Amino acid sequence: MSPLANLAITLVIAGFAGLAIIGWPRGSGASWPQRVPFLGGGSQTTHAWQRYHLRYYPMTLLFIAFEMEMMFMYPWAVVYVEEGLKALGEMAMFLSILSVGIVYAWREGVFRWQ
Amino acid sequence: MSLLQRVQSWAPVPVYPVTGEGGAAPMQGLRLRPALTFVSSIRHASVLLVCGNIREADRPALRRLHDQLAHPRATFWWRAEPLSDAADPVSDTSDDPVEALCRLDRLLRTGARTSEADWLPNEPPNPWKGEGAHGQGGKGMMGGVPYGRPMAMTDQDLRDGLMLDAMTLRLGPFAPMLPAGLSLELTLQGDVVQAARVLTPVYADKAPREHASLWQAADLLNLLGLEALALQCRSVVEKPGFSRRKLLDAARRAGAFLAIPPNLGRAGVTDVRSRLRSALLGDDHGISADILDLVELLVGCEWQEAMLVINSFTRDQLIRIAPVTPEQADGEGAANPSRVPMQHHGAHG
Numbered sequence: 001m002s003p004l005a006n007l008a009i010t011l012v013i014a015g016f017a018g019l020a021i022i023g024w025p026r027g028s029g030a031s032w033p034q035r036v037p038f039l040g041g042g043s044q045t046t047h048a049w050q051r052y053h054l055r056y057y058p059m060t061l062l063f064i065a066f067e068m069e070m071m072f073m074y075p076w077a078v079v080y081v082e083e084g085l086k087a088l089g090e091m092a093m094f095l096s097i098l099s100v101g102i103v104y105a106w107r108e109g110v111f112r113w114q
Numbered sequence: 115m116s117l118l119q120r121v122q123s124w125a126p127v128p129v130y131p132v133t134g135e136g137g138a139a140p141m142q143g144l145r146l147r148p149a150l151t152f153v154s155s156i157r158h159a160s161v162l163l164v165c166g167n168i169r170e171a172d173r174p175a176l177r178r179l180h181d182q183l184a185h186p187r188a189t190f191w192w193r194a195e196p197l198s199d200a201a202d203p204v205s206d207t208s209d210d211p212v213e214a215l216c217r218l219d220r221l222l223r224t225g226a227r228t229s230e231a232d233w234l235p236n237e238p239p240n241p242w243k244g245e246g247a248h249g250q251g252g253k254g255m256m257g258g259v260p261y262g263r264p265m266a267m268t269d270q271d272l273r274d275g276l277m278l279d280a281m282t283l284r285l286g287p288f289a290p291m292l293p294a295g296l297s298l299e300l301t302l303q304g305d306v307v308q309a310a311r312v313l314t315p316v317y318a319d320k321a322p323r324e325h326a327s328l329w330q331a332a333d334l335l336n337l338l339g340l341e342a343l344a345l346q347c348r349s350v351v352e353k354p355g356f357s358r359r360k361l362l363d364a365a366r367r368a369g370a371f372l373a374i375p376p377n378l379g380r381a382g383v384t385d386v387r388s389r390l391r392s393a394l395l396g397d398d399h400g401i402s403a404d405i406l407d408l409v410e411l412l413v414g415c416e417w418q419e420a421m422l423v424i425n426s427f428t429r430d431q432l433i434r435i436a437p438v439t440p441e442q443a444d445g446e447g448a449a450n451p452s453r454v455p456m457q458h459h460g461a462h463g
Binding site for chain 1: 155156157172174175176178179181182183184232233234235236237238239263264265266267268271276278279280281282283284285286287288289290292297303304305
């Protein structure tokens with residue numbers, strides 16, 4: 001049999017084995033009072049589906065900026081010595097484009113601890 | 115008893131503590147017993163341990179808590195009057211209930227004692243089904259009230275003016291992170307407290323101050339994630355010769371004071387840091403009479419900060435600064451949980 005067919009059969013068997021181990025999906029059997037959210041005895045007046053501020057997003061954007069720098073610097077470092085000044089110039093252009101974003105984030109107070 | 119059941123019986127009994135009036139001191143003593151594990155979530159417990167007198171106002175909360183226990187479950191009434199809902203209650207008035215608790219847990223695990231039935235009727239807390247034969251139509255899921263609770267509506271954020279959802283919930287009176295008896299109605303945007311209201315006051319505590327201060331310090335250290343140090347605070351209660359300065363130094367080395375933001379929960383000359391220090395040393399840190407309302411300190415705090423502020427006050431101080439807040443009229447306050455959002459889809463059926 002082809003490797004793909006082998007893989008498909010393996011996945012199907014593994015899937016059924018997993019379901020058998022967990023005892024086939026079934027309802028939890030919990031009663032309505034058991035399903036109430038745990039609040040130390042308290043109750044909830046509004047739904048728990050709420051949108052909240054993702055306060056770490058500036059950190060995420062900053063991480064992506066530096067991560068992209070790193071990602072291109074690794075292969076660049078391998079060929080830098082033989083390419084010489086041309087490679088240095090290209091990396092300088094790349095870094096300057098990224099630093100525009102970082103300087104903008106700096107002005108927006110991303111580095112300010114709050 | 116099978117081998118598995120025998121091995122299971124060696125494990126500590128997971129109990130969820132419910133402390134009533136006069137139950138604080140006995141319950142703190144039980145926390146040191148290795149045969150018991152005090153869990154923070156009702157779902158992890160198999161025994162609901164009730165100690166002390168439960169106020170009439172708190173009994174509905176106790177019923178809700180009981181029904182949230184996973185099966186097999188039992189309630190152990192230690193120096194507490196069982197509720198009328200409890201069929202075949204297990205009571206104990208002795209000084210040491212650990213053996214009785216372990217026996218109860220063994221009976222539950224082996225199936226010799228049946229799991230307790232629900233005390234509340236098996237129906238959704240907020241009816242939401244429609245009017246039709248199959249629950250369709252009318253005001254219900256499609257009317258913007260999923261499972262009978264209104265969606266959290268947007269409201270202006272306190273810190274930076276964004277419009278975020280404000281969720282209102284009632285926490286307590288037996289929440290693990292709040293002092294026993296205290297229940298709060300909190301309006302949260304994410305983890306920031308937007309509004310707070312005291313629903314029931316904290317239970318009074320008659321324990322000697324030198325013991326109560328150590329328990330208070332242990333609760334604060336637990337909130338900071340320093341469980342080993344908290345256990346040490348509880349264990350030295352019975353060792354009067356122990357130098358409390360050593361506890362203070364250990365807390366400082368562990369970074370407990372650095373983890374608390376400076377000037378958090380400022381009440382006159384004290385803040386959370388200084389109150390933790392006083393609790394560890396057993397000093398009396400009287401708070402300024404200017405601070406009349408705990409709610410004012412909580413608004414604008416993040417969740418962790420709010421819990422630290424609440425637990426940094428002694429029970430007597432909390433009774434003074436956290437009286438029951440009367441309900442405001444509709445439309446006032448940061449969020450109105452009874453406000454039903456717009457009908458997006460119109461009526462059906």
